[in-house]
Amino acid sequence: MISKSLLMSAAVALTCSLGFSQDKKQQDIKSIKSMCGCYEVKFNFTETFSYPKDSLTYKPSETKHESALEWVQLIEDTPNKIVMQHLLIVSPEMIIKHWRQDWLYENTDLYSFDKGTSWKYKKLDKKAVKGQWTQKVYQVDDSPRYEGSSTWVHVDGKDYWANVADAPLPRREQTKRNDYNVLKRRNIHEITATGWNHEQDNDKLVRDDAGKDVLLAQEKGFDVYTKVDDSKCVAGQKWWAENNALWKNVRDKWQTLFDRHKDLNLEAKVDRKALYSLLFDLKPDTAKAETDKIIDKFVK
Numbered sequence: 001m002i003s004k005s006l007l008m009s010a011a012v013a014l015t016c017s018l019g020f021s022q023d024k025k026q027q028d029i030k031s032i033k034s035m036c037g038c039y040e041v042k043f044n045f046t047e048t049f050s051y052p053k054d055s056l057t058y059k060p061s062e063t064k065h066e067s068a069l070e071w072v073q074l075i076e077d078t079p080n081k082i083v084m085q086h087l088l089i090v091s092p093e094m095i096i097k098h099w100r101q102d103w104l105y106e107n108t109d110l111y112s113f114d115k116g117t118s119w120k121y122k123k124l125d126k127k128a129v130k131g132q133w134t135q136k137v138y139q140v141d142d143s144p145r146y147e148g149s150s151t152w153v154h155v156d157g158k159d160y161w162a163n164v165a166d167a168p169l170p171r172r173e174q175t176k177r178n179d180y181n182v183l184k185r186r187n188i189h190e191i192t193a194t195g196w197n198h199e200q201d202n203d204k205l206v207r208d209d210a211g212k213d214v215l216l217a218q219e220k221g222f223d224v225y226t227k228v229d230d231s232k233c234v235a236g237q238k239w240w241a242e243n244n245a246l247w248k249n250v251r252d253k254w255q256t257l258f259d260r261h262k263d264l265n266l267e268a269k270v271d272r273k274a275l276y277s278l279l280f281d282l283k284p285d286t287a288k289a290e291t292d293k294i295i296d297k298f299v300k
Contacts, residue, residue, distance in 0.1 A: 021131065025105070028133060028152040031159045031191050032082050032103050036074045038233035039195055039225040042067050045172070050217040052179075060217065064172060070098065070225070071236030075244065080105040085247070087236040095239035097247070097280070099145070100138040107134035109261060111144050113166040115181050115207045117266040119144050135163065135189075141276035142250050143266060143298075144258075146185060160190040166205075180204040180216045198223040242284050249288040250279060253295050265300040 045064040052058035069089040076083035086098035106129050111119040134149040148163035167183045168174075184203040190196060200221030206214040230237075257264065268274070275298050282291065 024131065024152075024154070027154050027159075028105075029079075029082065031152055031154070031161075032133070033074065033077070034191055035101075035189070035196050035225070036072045036084055038228050038230045038236075039070050039072065040067065040228050041070050041226075042224045044222045044224075045219055047217055047219045051215055052217070061173060061177065061219065069232065071233035071240070073237070073240050076102075085240065087233075087240060089233060089236045092235040095236055097140055097243075099140065100142060102134075102136040102138070104134045104136065106130060106132060107149060109258070110134065110147050110149065111136075111258065111264060113144070113146055113168060113182070117168075117268050119264045121261050121263050123261070124149060133161065135161070135187075137167075138254075139276070141274075141279050142247070142254050143275065144254075144264065148187070158190065160188055162186070162188045180206050182207045182213070184213075195225040195227040197225065246282060246284050246286055246291070249286075249291045250295070252288070253292050257295075257299060267298045267300060270297045 043064065043066045045061070047060040047063075050058060050060055071087045071089060073085045073087060074082070075085050082103040083100070084102075085100050088096040088098045090096060106126070108124040108126055108129060110122045110124055112122050114120050129149050132149045132151050134147060136147045137145045139145045146165040146167035148165035150161055150163040152159070152161045164184065164186050167185050169177065169181070169183060182205040184205055186201040188197075188199040190199065198221070200219075200223075202219045202221060203215055204217040204219065206216055208214075266275075270278075275295070278294050279291070
């Protein structure tokens with residue numbers, strides 16, 4: 001027979017464990033949401049090593065140093081899901097809808113990039129994702145890009161999340177490179193005293209139809225987000241207020257496709273036009289039926 005003291009000890013231990021879990025989750029949420037706001041961003045990429053079969057003809061990617069002003073808008077905030085939309089502010093008159101990141105707590109549904117325009121659906125084990133957050137990164141048209149589940153770490157004054165996930169070629173390389181077809185991204189999101197950093201150590205892979213990978217080259221990425229006053233990003237805030245209904249319709253349509261929990265295969269272009277081009281041309285008051293129709297044309 002179990003004594004009352006043992007039962008009480010077990011209850012206290014469970015209560016402390018639950019309390020620690022909730023405190024940890026709140027720390028995670030604070031870190032994730034701190035990435036919202038107005039930022040001056042420096043994007044830095046350089047190819048570090050290469051392993052081509054023919055080193056005489058191989059041309060490495062050029063080193064990139066670019067800067068931008070970016071508004072990161074919080075568009076969904078629930079205990080288990082945080083959604084943030086990035087907007088590039090080229091000028092007060094020119095705002096470009098950039099990438100989007102969703103954070104889901106203990107998520108078990110994942111779309112893993114395969115190659116080309118195909119993503120494989122994966123069901124994750126509940127035990128494997130306990131206490132973890134999935135980061136789902138989407139392209140400018142809200143189609144999938146890459147996803148991964150990992151634990152936020154808060155130790156020795158550092159707050160970061162690290163993960164490895166396959167992704168399509170980055171936009172900076174899509175029109176310049178065709179000698180590899182998968183970018184294996186090692187991503188670290190670290191919160192800093194002045195904002196946050198997105199650090200990357202990536203593999204450029206050649207993946208064949210059997211799923212075999214050959215390493216072509218590696219690159220280092222280091223994107224520095226420095227927080228500035230929100231007033232510098234007023235143009236982005238206004239643009240989102242005018243256009244958010246349109247893009248909610250787009251997100252909702254994609255969600256119905258993701259909720260099928262099936263592999264996703266997309267067309268790169270329809271009538272010689274990319275999906276983002278068609279969506280960017282729409283007016284803010286475009287009906288959902290129209291955006292649904294456009295997206296459906298790209299789903300195989």
